[in-house]
Amino acid sequence: MFRNVGIIAKCYIGTMLAVFVLPLLVIQWFQAAVPPSHAATTAGLSCGASAQYDATTNGTTLLVTGTSGLKTYPCGFVIWVGTGAGSVKLVYGTGATCSGGQVAITPAFQFGAATAGLVDPGIQWHGLPVAPVGNNICVVTNSTVAVQLILFYVPSA
Numbered sequence: 001m002f003r004n005v006g007i008i009a010k011c012y013i014g015t016m017l018a019v020f021v022l023p024l025l026v027i028q029w030f031q032a033a034v035p036p037s038h039a040a041t042t043a044g045l046s047c048g049a050s051a052q053y054d055a056t057t058n059g060t061t062l063l064v065t066g067t068s069g070l071k072t073y074p075c076g077f078v079i080w081v082g083t084g085a086g087s088v089k090l091v092y093g094t095g096a097t098c099s100g101g102q103v104a105i106t107p108a109f110q111f112g113a114a115t116a117g118l119v120d121p122g123i124q125w126h127g128l129p130v131a132p133v134g135n136n137i138c139v140v141t142n143s144t145v146a147v148q149l150i151l152f153y154v155p156s157a
Contacts (some may be wrong), residue, residue: 047075053149061099064137070155072131076122086143091130098138122152
């Protein structure tokens with residue numbers, strides 16, 4: 001009855017490493033890659049604001065409206081995609097769909113046919129591209145499957 005406990009334990013440990021430890025290592029690597037000039041000017045920016053997206057829209061949708069006189073520092077995100085293939089990315093730019101001077105904050109994350117999620121915990125700003133003063137942040141989806149997204153950010157000078 002308990003002959004396969006060792007195999008089950010190894011599979012469980014392997015899954016936990018892949019799900020929890022690997023993303024943390026990627027985040028640590030990303031944080032280490034932040035240029036010193038950014039680290040000095042943004043030290044201590046804690047992210048207290050968030051924006052949510054929950055739809056099956058294909059295209060670009062406004063998430064955060066830019067603030068006059070302030071940059072918007074995206075700190076992290078949670079993306080969850082329902083069953084179906086597609087892509088999700090964050091961009092900044094001007095206008096209701098960020099179409100003016102659009103710049104990618106993240107790459108277009110590709111999701112396969114199965115339900116999938118992606119997490120970059122956003123406690124402090126750690127190097128994601130910053131939306132310039134007055135620019136909006138938008139989500140761009142290339143799918144008609146359900147996408148849920150939470151963006152953590154902080155507006156600051």
